[in-house]
Amino acid sequence: MKLIRPLFVATHLWFALIAFVLLFVAAYAFPILFPLIQIAFVIFLVLIGLDYWLLFRRKNRTNGSAFFARREIPDRLSNGDENPLTIYLENQYSFQVDVEIIDEIPYQFQRRDVLFKARLNPRETQAIRYELRPTRRGEYSFGSVNVFVLTPLGLLKRRYQFGQGKMVAVYPSFLQMRQYELLAATNRLNEVGIKRIRRIGHSMEFEQVRPYSTGDDVRTVNWKATARRTDSQGASLMINAYQDERSQPVYCLIDKGRVMQSPFDGLTLLDYAINASLVLSNIALLKQDRAGILTFSDHVGQLLPADRRTGHMLKILELLYRQKTRFLETDYESLYTSVRSHIRQRSLLLLFTNFETVSAMHRQLPYLRRLAKDHLLLIIFFENTELRSLLDQPATDTEQIYLKTIGEKFAYEKNQIVKELTQYGIQTILTAPQNLTANTVNKYLELKARGMI
Template sequence: MKKFLKSLYLKRRFFIVLFSLSVLFVGAYFFPELFGVIRLFFYLFILAVAFDIFLLYRNRIGIQATRVLPEKLSNGDENPIEIKVINRYQFKVSLKIIDELPVQWQIRDFKIEAILNPSDEKIFTYQVRPTERGEYHFGNLNVFTSSVLGLVVRKQQFSAEGMVPNYPSFLQLKKYDFIAFSNKLKLFGLKKIRRIGHTMEFEQIKDYSIGDDIRNINWKATAKRNNLMVNQFQDEKSQPVYSVIDKGRVMKMPFNNLSLLDYAINSTLVISNIVLKKHDKAGMFTFSRKVSDRVIAQRRNAQMHLILETLYNIETDFSESDFSRLYVDVKRNIKQRSLLLLYTNFETMDALHRQLPYLQAINKTHLLVVIFFENTELKSFLNKEAKTTHQVFEKTIAEKFIFEKKLIVNELLKYGIQSILTSPENLTVNTINKYLEIKARGMI
């Protein structure tokens, strides 16, 4: 009985009818001749409620519902969640489905409303966008059922608790994996860059044949063999490419509910996949007060899985990043000339100048690309009309900060350091473009 009462709810229509009958009973005090008719309506109402309860509880099963969760969520992307519902009643029912979502989303008004015909089966799909890596715990599935009378509601709760880990954006990885090797680069912001010059390593000496580049003729071998001989080269492959992620406090700044650190992590996952597909070695590590989360640049089957699992556990430590420690670690552990994609953020020239000596030192032995971010909030602020003196002053300061970002790019270029200044949402595309450009120009 207690279980029955817990599952029984009264609908708004029940209270409307009950209130109307109460008003009529009050009116019958002044018009006694109507009392008998109103009492008849009251008895009919009681019978209707009892019949509605009988309809909903006669079938023990009633409604069947299950939630289908993905194996993992993709951070910053829309992820589909499915709820499968089967109507075991022999009549049409109205449903309200309330899913107990993870606390990270702080959603308190989620519901799905639908009408199911007898023995009908439907799959409802809704999208969720996680913005924090980690575990997402789903609770129970609650289904509220009412008949065509709509006086009472039967609540059924289905045990559907489950945990789904939220990984860096593997959906972007799949997307750009297809795009980077297709013929539709421009549609997605990627550039098709013509290969310039020769980035070749020697393979063998062979007999000259028509079509070979005469600049590759080996005159010493020709003189010995008394036959034209040419040097044969092959494209250099397996160049180490490291994604270096600053996980200090400057990377905690949020844009569109994702931190700069998460944008950098998503970009690292995508660019590592592209690097491996281009026959280079992909690796990564993070730094703040110390260097950690190291994955040595290699080309092997398990490399992407290792990078994905490493990226999953990265968190900012809210401290000041030590670029001197980064320089010492790079010098000690990376012996072969490599491409280093450094994800960090500089807001002012002073912040850059404090770290510039270490960036120069790293760039002497490796090809360093400093990747930092535009402040898109300031850009949107500049688009608003200034109506007061105070707003004019604020817009002037905002323009100063935006211009200083451009000065940082020029300052890095002056010292021969490659850089990317990008909005967070375009980070992945711009990083891929820079990598493809560097490969085409034979800079590594």
């Protein structure tokens, strides 16, 4: 059975059998062809036996196999990103082989087209690279790598199976986080839509008193220190030196209620918010601020206090990875109570949620105003991109005019929400899901440059 189970019939063999059936049928009309067809069929059976012998005769001394394959996969995958995978092939036969590779990827991808073909010379190695884009966090189970080997005769296939399965966790978009971190280190954040923010004035976190240098702001002259130095060491202006304000608490408040379950490009709004929170937390830590996370829905979920000690980014990543969807109505009263109890210092609160109508925002407005009274509140909600594409298309009949009218009403309400929140001193971002991360980081850098945090 060990020599039969891995054996499969190639397409060429089926075509040859069909051809022989037709030839034998034709031999009834032309009996003179029958002996020739019989000889050809015997030769055909010999070729099948030879093909079988070539496939199964040789075994490698190291692993007992004449062919070797290995899948190389990261220890964890990045949600919403294209993750690279590599399959390494090694032909240990003494002749050229054609191979078909079927990789058993997790069912979450819902793909049935992961089939690759290659041709390897004797003792040759090849690498096949492809990408997978997961759209859900959690554990993904990879199966075996199935390799079907054909000899130059191409009549039979021998199946090899490598790697009996591997469990891989899909985390929030750490690839996007690394991209922003690298661009920030090389001062190239503008490549991903991050604007250069002009710093308005200077921060008021005192660093030291030092001698005046050309180009220093004369408004920072410390006249008392100048007078003391003039008396003791001669005339010399002294100024107050300031540094960027650091260790400001920055919290990402992530709504896990039903309003965040709308899909866009395979990901839910919740996953977009989680990916943006991971990037923003990393940027905040690079800016020497403290980053924290709070999740909520019908009740408050997990709270990670703002911190910037070594290993804090890993805690944020693990917390965001474990978040699960809840399809219940969001309770903002519980959110306000939890923030008031656990976040005592004035902080920047980035609230990721979604409001579709003005009335929905009005129901939560009292709690939002209370949050904005004690903290700097930034509400981030989403533009309906499908609705926007509908509005951009010209109407050609009565039905489309009706649909565009309804769409204009919803789009107007989104803009009305922004205006009403701004009237109460609440910062807002209305963004398309694909622009969420860049717009959020831009707003954070703007608020920091304006000295509001």
